[in-house]
Amino acid sequence: MDNIILIGFMGSGKSSIGRYMEQEQGYKLIDTDEYIEYKQSDTISNIFATKGEEYFRNLETECIKELINAGTLGAVISVGGGLPVKVENRELLKELGKVVYLRASVDTLVKRLSGDSTRPLIQGGDLRTKITDLFGKREAIYEEVADIVIDTDDCSFETIFAMIKEAI
Numbered sequence: 001m002d003n004i005i006l007i008g009f010m011g012s013g014k015s016s017i018g019r020y021m022e023q024e025q026g027y028k029l030i031d032t033d034e035y036i037e038y039k040q041s042d043t044i045s046n047i048f049a050t051k052g053e054e055y056f057r058n059l060e061t062e063c064i065k066e067l068i069n070a071g072t073l074g075a076v077i078s079v080g081g082g083l084p085v086k087v088e089n090r091e092l093l094k095e096l097g098k099v100v101y102l103r104a105s106v107d108t109l110v111k112r113l114s115g116d117s118t119r120p121l122i123q124g125g126d127l128r129t130k131i132t133d134l135f136g137k138r139e140a141i142y143e144e145v146a147d148i149v150i151d152t153d154d155c156s157f158e159t160i161f162a163m164i165k166e167a168i
Ligand code: S3P
Pocket: 008, 009, 010, 011, 014, 015, 033, 044, 079, 080, 081, 082, 083, 118, 119, 120, 121
């Protein structure tokens, strides 16, 4: 069985849907952020602060390559919101499985991300402006790499999962 890869902006629900699929639907869950933090014995915030974003992006590429090389199959793989931005990563994602873009509106993202202190790219300044700018730069990329696009605003985990299953 192909892997199901969840992509989307920070706060789009990738980790939550991934956890639902693990706990309620019996999938093996791999979360690239958690994988990187575990392997580096460090938090993402600290990796960004001490080694920089480019270093983190290379860790993301390594992570996807490791999953491909390990022959990972039948898992749900939730990937960091910026991972598909690198062209190389987009090609690797397509190799790894079916790519599902969990799309959420800026309003939803602002609601979900307000008060977050763990994501370096949205700290400081006006949250809505930051999200609008970054989402604007990434939207077309998410759509390009996706096999399936799911609009998730106001949908329950059950509904989102049913839409994923129907589409793949
Ligand atoms: C990032 C998203 C985060 C994490 C890092 C960078 C991004 O993951 O990888 O903070 O560039 O969008 P989530 O999408 O799981 O929040």
